[in-house]
Amino acid sequence: MSELHIRPVAGRVVRDPETNAPLASQGEKKPKTSYWQRRLMDGDVELVKTKAKEVKA
Structure with missing residues (x-):
């Protein structure tokens, strides 16, 4: 199961x-469950934007 990185709206x-x-x-x-997805769609929580990690070549 995948995950969401979320925080409550102010x-x-x-x-x-x-x-x-x-x-x-x-x-x-x-966890990416229906409960947390509903909270996201209802505007109770928002996704936390994470910085992409640099990959050394």
Whole structure:
């Protein structure tokens, strides 16, 4: 299963359905489940943009 690196949108508290803990404001990696995809589509969370790692040739 793939993962999403997401964080809550400013002013929102989004809880993990398994742990009931709030999602960290700096973002966390979560499994790409229907729950997290709905939170993304509803605008409760946003994807965290990560810098691409340079690959040495």
